[in-house]
Amino acid sequence: MGEADPTAFFKTDVDDLKTKNLDWKIRELQGPSTPRAIVDGREVIVLCSNNYLGLSNHSRLKKAAIAAVKKYGAGSGSVRAIAGTMDLHxxxxxxxxxxxxxxxxxxFQTGFAANAGVLAQLAGEGDLIISDELNHGSIIDGVRLTKAERKVYTHKNTAELKKLLExxxxxxxxxxxxxxxxxxMDGDIAPLPEISKLAKQFNAITYVDDAHGEGVLGEGGRGAVNHFGLEGKIDIEMGTFSKAFGVVGGYVAGNKYLREWALNKSRSWLLSGSAPPAVVAACIAAIELLQEKPQIVKKLWRNTRYYKKALKKLGFDIGVSETPITPLMLGESKTAQDFAAxxxxxxxxxxxxxxxxxxxxKARIRTMPTAAHNKEIxxxxxxxxxxxxxRLGVI
Known part of the structure; x- marks a missing residue:
């Protein structure tokens, strides 16, 4: 009694993951996130970052962050709801x-915090959440925080969605x-026009997590909702600054009441320290840069088309991707791990x-060309x- 280590399961669980080759092997960047970067002590071509537009090391964002530190300090000193909301926010x-x-x-401080905080309050007892089976883990966790009933429809299957709504x-x-x-994981796009039409027919709320669409799809990178011409027809758009915008942070956007409703309801917003000035200033700079230079998005797509065409020509299976997310479908887990190694x-x-x-x-190598890559790379x-x-007999 009292002598056994209550945390022994840490080692047991980790050993089990390693035995099954299911553990994450974390690589270390020794410098900025760039097309050629120092990883684990050597220069490599990076094709797995979410830095779609190459903004994470952009001089304009760095200057904005430095200027904000000089003017506002290193931190905000509080949660947003008390004394942590600066004019920058x-x-x-x-x-x-x-x-x-x-x-x-x-x-919000992260996209995960936005999903967890808002979804937990959007629905409760007596409500129903209907979710695509391949939705992101932050959506799944946000839904789990509610007391609402949940139903899942087969990926992008709007006929099944309609049946559930009926x-x-x-x-x-x-x-x-x-x-x-x-x-x-697959780089395909949700059938938002059909979803929007069904939502209107059945008086349902629509919530789109566009973390991988922001800065990539739509006019000047305004996202999947803009891409389909559905602005004003989707109730809540969630986005992130940690991918195409090159910084960090999440947000929800919608009608004039959404902001006040969310800031009064979302615990992940109310109870977390507010984002530091440098981060917020860099986010502002990223939006302004994209507004002034939408051609960055066009370069991303030029690189994407070139890259995908070359991989297909070699005989690789890139799945159902419609975006820069380009998986090389390899089948077995060991094949994917060996290929990456x-x-x-x-x-x-x-x-x-x-x-x-x-x-x-369905194991794969997930790759992403960015606007910062050039043809040579x-x-x-x-x-x-x-x-x-x-060498591995894949092609």
Whole structure:
């Protein structure tokens, strides 16, 4: 009694993950996130970051962050609801609303915090949440925090979604349909026009997590909702600054009441220290830069088309991707892990994705070209893919 180590399961669980090759092997960047970066002590081509527009090391964002530290300090000193809301935070939320062509927005420390905080309050007892089966883990966790009934429809299956809505009609106080805008593992886009039409027909709330659509899809990178011409027809858009915008932080955007409702309801906003001035200033700079130079998004797509075409020509299966997220579908977990390891030896940094992050037999290398890559770098990477692919018998 009392002598056994109550934390022994830490080691047991980790050992089990390692035995099954399901543990994350974290690589270390020794410098900025750039197309060629120092990873674990050597220079490699990076093709697995979410830095779609290459803004994380942009001089304009860095200057804005430094200037904010000099003027406002290193931190805000409080949560937003008490004494941690600076004019910078309010300015950022105005910029987000302007960029998204909507009435209001609320900024959170992360996209995960936005989903967890808002979804937990949107629905409760007597409500129904209907969610795409491949929605992001932050959506899943946000939904778990509610007392609402939950139903899941097969990925992008709007006929099944319609059936669920028909069955639910008149039985719930509130019905919420949640979907990613762009699905992070396969790079495909949600059928938002059909979802919006069904939501209107059945008086449901629509919530789109567009973390991988912001800065990528739509006019000047305004996202999947803009891409489909649905501005004003989706109730809540969630986005992030940690991907295409190159900084960190999440937000929700919608009508004029959403901001006040969310800041009064969301515990992840109310009870977390507010984002430091440097981060907020860099987020503002990222939006302004994209507004002034939308051609950055066009370069991202030029690189994406070139990259995908080359991989297909070599015989790689890139799945159903419609965006820069470009998976190389390899099937078995070991094949994906071996492929990534061999690529790293050749100087290309990618990440294997396998069960339980994706279904059994659907392991892949998930890659992303960015606007910061050039043809020379992409050609070098593609030649390494060919070399490793032939070595492992994948192509």
């Amino acid at each position: 309010n300015n950022l939320e105005k910029k987000i609303a302007e960029f998204k062509h909507c009435e209001s927005s609320l900024y 069955e639910a009609h008149g039985k719930y106080r509130r019905i919420l349909i949640i979907t990613d805008g762009v699905f992070s 061999e690529l790293l030896k050749e100087g290309v940094f990618t990440i294997p994705i396998f069960f339980p992050m994706v279904a059994q037999g 992409l050609d070098e990477a593609i030649s390494k893919f060919e070399k490793v692919g032939k």
